[in-house]
Amino acid sequence: MTRAQLLARLGAGLGAGLGTALLLAGPTALAQRHPMPETAKVYIIWPADGQVVRGGFWVRMGLSEGGIAPAGVEKPMTGHHHLLIDVDLPDLNKPIPNDRNHLHFGLGQTEARLDLPPGRHTLQMLLGDENHVPHDPPLMSKRITVTVLPAPGG
Amino acid sequence: MAFTRRLLLLGAAALPATARSQGQPADHAHDAAAPAPAPAAPPAEAPRQRGSAPPDAYVYIGWPQDRQVIYGTRFKVWFGTRNFGVAPAGVTKANTGHHHLLVDVDLPDLNKPIPNDRNHLHFGLGQTETMLELPPGTHTLQLLMGDADHVPQDPPVMSKRITITVRPGRPQAAARETQ
Numbered sequence: 001m002t003r004a005q006l007l008a009r010l011g012a013g014l015g016a017g018l019g020t021a022l023l024l025a026g027p028t029a030l031a032q033r034h035p036m037p038e039t040a041k042v043y044i045i046w047p048a049d050g051q052v053v054r055g056g057f058w059v060r061m062g063l064s065e066g067g068i069a070p071a072g073v074e075k076p077m078t079g080h081h082h083l084l085i086d087v088d089l090p091d092l093n094k095p096i097p098n099d100r101n102h103l104h105f106g107l108g109q110t111e112a113r114l115d116l117p118p119g120r121h122t123l124q125m126l127l128g129d130e131n132h133v134p135h136d137p138p139l140m141s142k143r144i145t146v147t148v149l150p151a152p153g154g
Numbered sequence: 155m156a157f158t159r160r161l162l163l164l165g166a167a168a169l170p171a172t173a174r175s176q177g178q179p180a181d182h183a184h185d186a187a188a189p190a191p192a193p194a195a196p197p198a199e200a201p202r203q204r205g206s207a208p209p210d211a212y213v214y215i216g217w218p219q220d221r222q223v224i225y226g227t228r229f230k231v232w233f234g235t236r237n238f239g240v241a242p243a244g245v246t247k248a249n250t251g252h253h254h255l256l257v258d259v260d261l262p263d264l265n266k267p268i269p270n271d272r273n274h275l276h277f278g279l280g281q282t283e284t285m286l287e288l289p290p291g292t293h294t295l296q297l298l299m300g301d302a303d304h305v306p307q308d309p310p311v312m313s314k315r316i317t318i319t320v321r322p323g324r325p326q327a328a329a330r331e332t333q
C-alpha cells in the first residue's frame with residue numbers, strides 16, 4: 001500500500017476534523033471531501049432500470065436539492081455529474097478516474113449521448129466536486145442495467 | 155486568491171438575485187433584485203454585452219408536458235439542457251448558464267438581467283429541477299437561461315412556453331417523486 005492509499009484509508013476512518021488536519025499535513029495525499037445538503041439526491045431520469053434501447057441513446061441525469069457547477073468552480077452545495085459505465089464505484093477519497101468507463105461532465109452538462117456496443121451495460125451516476133472528488137457522504141444513483149440492441153439498419 | 159474567489163462566490167450565494175458585474179462597479183439602479191423596475195427609465199449606459207451560446211444549445215421542460223393536467227398543487231419541474239452546461243449565478247464560463255422559470259408571464263427584455271419575482275424564478279445555485287406550487291387553474295411555464303449576471307445569452311437559450319392545468323386532488327406518482 002502506498003503512502004497515499006494509507007492516508008486515504010486513515011482519512012476515511014477518521015472524523016472530518018482529523019481529516020482536515022491530515023489534509024494540512026499532506027495536501028496532495030488526501031482530498032478533503034465536501035458536504036452536500038442531507039436531502040440531496042442524484043438519480044438517472046432516463047433510461048429506466050432494465051430498459052431496452054436500440055442504438056445510441058441520451059442519458060438524462062437528475063439532481064434534487066443541490067446545484068450543478070462546472071469542474072474547477074468551488075461553490076458549496078454544488079458538483080458535477082459523472083457517469084460510470086460497466087464499472088464499480090471508484091475510490092471515493094480520490095478524484096474520479098477519467099477514462100471510457102468514467103465520464104466527466106465538467107462543463108455542467110446534465111445529459112449525455114451514449115453509443116454503447118450491443119449487449120448489457122450498467123450505468124451509475126456519481127457527483128463530484130470542483131476537483132472531481134465525491135462528496136461526503138457520496139451522492140450516487142442506483143446502478144442500473146440497460147440492454148442495447150443493434151441500431152436499426154446497423 | 156482562492157480565498158478571494160470563495161468570498162465572491164459566497165457573496166453570490168447570499169444575494170442570489172442581485173446582478174453582479176464582474177470587474178465593473180455595481181450598478182444598483184439596474185439591480186435585478188428590484189421587483190418592479192421603474193417603467194420607461196432610460197438605461198444610463200449602452201445595453202450590456204450578452205454572452206454567446208452555441209446554435210445547437212437548447213433547454214426544454216422535461217416534465218410536465220405541454221397541455222398536461224396535474225392533480226395536486228405541488229409538483230416537480232425538470233429542466234432539460236442539451237449542448238449547454240449549468241453553472242451557478244456569478245460564475246462566468248463559456249457555454250454555461252443557470253435556469254430561470256417564467257411562470258404565467260411573457261419573455262422579459264432579453265438585454266437586461268431577468269427580473270426576480272414570483273413570475274421569474276432564479277435557480278442561481280445551478281439547480282436542474284424544482285418543486286413548484288401553483289393554485290388550481292391554467293398556467294404557463296417557460297425556461298430561460300441566464301449568464302453569471304442573470305442576462306440571457308445571445309441567441310437566447312429558452313424552452314417552448316408550455317401550458318398546464320393544475321387541479322386540486324391527489325398528486326400523481328411523477329409529481330410526488332423525489333427519488
Ligand SMILES: [Cu+2]
Pocket residue numbers: 071080081082096104105106128131132
Ligand atoms: Cu469530474
Ligand SMILES: [Cu+2]
Pocket residue numbers: 243252253254268276277278300303304
Ligand atoms: Cu438568475
